[in-house]
């Protein structure tokens with residue numbers, strides 16, 4: 001066993017318009033850092049400090065400690081663990097703040113205890129933490145945060161790491177207005193029409209095929225959101241204006257990241273990505289909403305040891 005580890009864990013975009021609760025990707029930026037230290041108190045998990053966000057230090061109420069405890073317990077509680085969290089992804093961001101913490105926690109415990117679980121084996125423990133935040137056990141943020149890349153999470157069976165569409169550049173706008181996942185799920189329809197379900201599943205199929213064909217333009221073209229975005233866009237400040245700016249400046253697709261308020265915009269080259277980011281920045285700086293803007297790509301690696 002090691003005595004201390006330091007983990008970097010990525011933000012993620014879930015849903016990607018075509019795969020509600022089933023598709024997500026890891027981002028090269030932003031990401032956050034967690035330190036885990038072994039303590040001589042078997043089974044005990046404590047949070048020492050959280051920098052960058054006003055979150056509960058009570059280990060029963062924090063996704064990282066709940067996830068860490070779940071894995072530690074399954075490994076027979078050989079020690080206790082002290083956690084320090086440096087948050088850069090604010091809770092309620094739509095880019096997987098809680099998933100990033102839960103992923104860092106389980107990858108950290110796996111490293112600390114040198115347990116050598118496979119990455120996909122860590123997912124259920126991270127989901128125990130994520131459940132606290134979203135009230136559901138969907139892995140579309142957790143799976144890419146742990147496994148990296150672009151991951152499809154079918155209702156049963158193995159997770160599929162898909163080939164990353166080539167030339168994808170992703171601009172993320174995070175308006176600093178929290179949207180709670182639980183509330184963003186409540187605005188969604190309980191039933192959808194058969195016609196919409198057929199069309200949406202065809203777009204998801206086309207997206208997956210395009211990924212395997214290595215066709216980044218077709219993969220972006222397939223990102224059509226028939227029954228999630230239309231209901232959630234009212235929760236996102238200036239969604240229609242941002243969309244118009246992004247598409248005018250070369251975005252091939254885009255939409256709401258996870259449950260919002262972040263949005264993602266896909267460009268096929270770095271010049272278009274820069275132009276999209278500049279246009280969004282110019283627009284947002286004339287509003288009274290604080291925001292963060294990231295120009296990034298899909299990260300091939302999920303949460304991992306950095307020290």
Ligand code: HSE
Nearest residue numbers: 014020021181258259
């Ligand atoms: N798939 C989830 C949702 C992601 O959109 O509600 C948010 O955690």
